[in-house]
Amino acid sequence: MNERLFGFVGGDSGAWEVTQMRAVKGAPLPEVKTIAILNGFSIQGHHAHWVLRGVTSNERYVTKEEKSRLIATQEGLGRTESTLAALIPIRKNASWWLLTQEERREILEERSHHIQIGMAYLPAIARRLYHCRDIGTPEPFDFLTWFEFSPSDASQFDDLVAQLRTTHEWSYIDHEIDIRLARKNG
Amino acid sequence: MNERLFGFVGGDSGAWEVTQMRAVKGAPLPEVKTIAILNGFSIQGHHAHWVLRGVTSNERYVTKEEKSRLIATQEGLGRTESTLAALIPIRKNASWWLLTQEERREILEERSHHIQIGMAYLPAIARRLYHCRDIGTPEPFDFLTWFEFSPSDASQFDDLVAQLRTTHEWSYIDHEIDIRLARKNG
Numbered sequence: 278m279n280e281r282l283f284g285f286v287g288g289d290s291g292a293w294e295v296t297q298m299r300a301v302k303g304a305p306l307p308e309v310k311t312i313a314i315l316n317g318f319s320i321q322g323h324h325a326h327w328v329l330r331g332v333t334s335n336e337r338y339v340t341k342e343e344k345s346r347l348i349a350t351q352e353g354l355g356r357t358e359s360t361l362a363a364l365i366p367i368r369k370n371a372s373w374w375l376l377t378q379e380e381r382r383e384i385l386e387e388r389s390h391h392i393q394i395g396m397a398y399l400p401a402i403a404r405r406l407y408h409c410r411d412i413g414t415p416e417p418f419d420f421l422t423w424f425e426f427s428p429s430d431a432s433q434f435d436d437l438v439a440q441l442r443t444t445h446e447w448s449y450i451d452h453e454i455d456i457r458l459a460r461k462n463g
Numbered sequence: 464m465n466e467r468l469f470g471f472v473g474g475d476s477g478a479w480e481v482t483q484m485r486a487v488k489g490a491p492l493p494e495v496k497t498i499a500i501l502n503g504f505s506i507q508g509h510h511a512h513w514v515l516r517g518v519t520s521n522e523r524y525v526t527k528e529e530k531s532r533l534i535a536t537q538e539g540l541g542r543t544e545s546t547l548a549a550l551i552p553i554r555k556n557a558s559w560w561l562l563t564q565e566e567r568r569e570i571l572e573e574r575s576h577h578i579q580i581g582m583a584y585l586p587a588i589a590r591r592l593y594h595c596r597d598i599g600t601p602e603p604f605d606f607l608t609w610f611e612f613s614p615s616d617a618s619q620f621d622d623l624v625a626q627l628r629t630t631h632e633w634s635y636i637d638h639e640i641d642i643r644l645a646r647k648n649g
Contacts (some may be wrong), residue, residue: 279598279599279601332598332599335560339564340563341565349575377530378522378524378525378568379527380527384501408597410520412518412597413464413598414599415466439533
């Protein structure tokens with residue numbers, strides 16, 4: 278398997294317990310008790326209600342200067358104190374995908390300040406983006422973003438997603454699920 | 464299956480006969496007699512020596528103005544007179560993928576004139592790009608480009624690929640195969 282491929286397995290036996298699931302836009306996902314994150318993965322042996330797949334990939338939008346600032350400021354996943362998490366699968370509509378790269382960058386950053394908003398919550402809110410649009414399987418979403426943070430930063434995370442959802446970029450999103458999780462024994 | 468997923472199946476029974484195969488850089492692919500192009504595909508029932516998979520996707524580099532000119536000038540695949548074709552799988556090295564979008568665009572177009580060079584051979588040389596880097600299976604290449612042209616434009620195609628191979632962009636390519644084909648009963 279592609280070593281950058283990951284599966285988010287909704288079921289009964291994952292390491293992260295689902296505390297809340299809600300459809301922000303579009304159809305809901307069936308409710309599950311837990312999510313397991315598997316790398317390069319096979320779902321054999323997992324009692325899965327659903328699986329969302331995505332790959333980590335190269336940067337699409339950040340400038341060199343933004344990339345340097347991100348690298349200097351962000352922290353990785355897996356911090357001991359990050360006992361809370363969120364998985365936010367989104368799909369963008371056909372109009373978005375017909376735009377050129379420079380038009381998408383213009384909307385994403387110059388107009389909607391997506392990178393800048395995310396940067397303001399670093400290092401508290403750690404994140405990793407997974408791309409699903411161009412993998413061979415018919416995935417229901419274009420992106421999965423996984424966030425990790427400590428309980429004391431949970432309200433900051435609420436502010437972050439609330440800010441993003443008011444942007445012009447978000448008008449291109451036609452399906453979004455918001456899943457909140459807590460690490461088991463966390 | 465993802466309807467944008469295609470497989471290039473190297474075997475004995477495809478619609479395109481292989482007339483020449485050569486490794487421009489890196490290891491060669493095993494020689495095959497034919498290539499079949501299958502959409503949204505399963506390889507069951509095909510006697511395949513190898514399969515290269517890729518997806519068609521959104522534009523990554525062209526500006527709006529370049530996109531308009533491409534749409535106005537290019538012709539589609541499947542023209543009756545396009546009895547010759549080429550399949551050129553390439554892989555770019557890790558340094559390329561660590562660059563930001565703007566650095567990649569700078570090298571690809573401002574410095575190497577990739578889009579401008581391709582445009583000069585329109586509509587004679589029709590092309591379609593398939594992306595393989597972000598699909599779930601471990602693909603040996605990052606891109607597959609399929610070209611179609613008439614026998615009278617074959618030398619133009621040779622000029623096109625020769626020009627591209629002298630560019631700075633091509634210094635990032637660490638694996639390239641050049642496969643030439645003729646349509647059976649073409």
